[in-house]
Amino acid sequence: MQAVVYDRYGAPDVLRLEEVPTPSPAAGQVRIRVVATSINLSDWECLRGTPAYARIGGLRAPARHTLGSDIAGVVDAVGEGVTRFRPGDEVYGDNLGLKGGFAEYAIAPESVLAHKPTQLTFAQASTIPQSGAIALQGTQGAAADRRALINGAGGGTGPFAIQLAKRLGAHVTGVDNAGKLDFMRSVGADEVIDYRRDDFTRTAPYDLILDLVAHRSVFAYRRALVRGGRYRCVGGSVPTLLRVLTAGWVVGRSSGRAIDVLPVKEGPAYFEA
Structure with a gap:
């Protein structure tokens, strides 16, 4: 072959x-x-x-x-x-x-x-298995009257995550570069942010954040969450992932927030028709 x-x-x-x-x-x-x-x-x-x-x-x-x-x-x-x-x-x-x-x-x-x-x-x-499984697991907890933000929402996983969060009733904000703003709106995002112009950790606090390109400090993520909110990190730099795995747990727990790396589970249960 x-x-x-x-x-x-x-x-x-x-x-x-x-x-x-x-x-x-x-x-x-x-x-x-x-x-x-x-x-x-x-x-x-x-x-x-x-x-x-x-x-x-x-x-x-x-x-x-x-x-x-x-x-x-x-x-x-x-x-x-x-x-x-x-x-x-x-x-x-x-x-x-x-x-x-x-x-x-x-x-x-x-x-x-x-x-x-x-x-x-x-x-x-x-196109579905890897991106779809991450989006499905990452948007767990999205619901009506809750604000969800997806950082890197214009990539492979982001469009799935936007649609899944919307299906659960959440108000969804997508973050990516300016060239992808219209695309994120087209798949259901209620609001969009150009990360080159605005820092999403300084916009309105969110109940759920799915971060596909993490590179900020855990304190910035804590600031972006409401009390009781959850931040899930999937992709990003190694130093950031290590900080989230270590300091994120401490900072989150002490402030009534959950800051962690999403432990992605594989298998057909996540994309079986």
């Missing part, structure tokens, strides 16, 4: 198209004929090898030589013990552990896959 591979960290020019052996599924695994894959920030980080956590399992060279975690395709073969799928099934999922979507065939654990909704194309389905 053909696959886009790389054996060292770097820019996109380290990627190359090669003929490689077609993998065989082990017990509990499924082989998928890939029809579509999407590119996530995690793919870019694993390509570059930065931030540092992108090198987990492969300090000097990539542990997996084919990128592509979000996949959609047709089951081609199943390993021993697989019960939820059979050849011919249309599936999609976030294969972050094994990746392999930038190839004709990919191996994935049965546990990370779901049946593709018939109303979605393969291309549409491939």
Whole structure:
């Protein structure tokens, strides 16, 4: 089969198209004929090898030589013990552990896959698993009469988060650059903020903040929350994530707010039709 591979960290020019052996599924695994894959920030980080956590399992060279975690395709073969799928099934999922979507065939654990909704194309389905799961978990707690803010709302996860928070009845503010303001409004944001002009931590306090590009201090996040509010961080710089994991708990707890990193859970339960 053909696959886009790389054996060292770097820019996109380290990627190359090669003929490689077609993998065989082990017990509990499924082989998928890939029809579509999407590119996530995690793919870019694993390509570059930065931030540092992108090198987990492969300090000097990539542990997996084919990128592509979000996949959609047709089951081609199943390993021993697989019960939820059979050849011919249309599936999609976030294969972050094994990746392999930038190839004709990919191996994935049965546990990370779901049946593709018939109303979605393969291309549409491939955009959902990672971003959709983050948005679904990150907007838990949004409700009528509550103010929710999504920082980085014009990217991959943000549009899902805006729509989910609106569906729950929240008043939603989206934050991104000026070129994405109209787009955020088009998917349901009640208010939009250009981060280059305004600091959302100094606007009206919010009941829920989902931060996809964190880089401020925990004290700024505390200021942006109402008492009893919750701040959830998913993406950002390593120093910021570490501060949120450590000082965020202390600062939040002492002020009656919750400031933490969202522990994203994977699996088909989060995007099964």
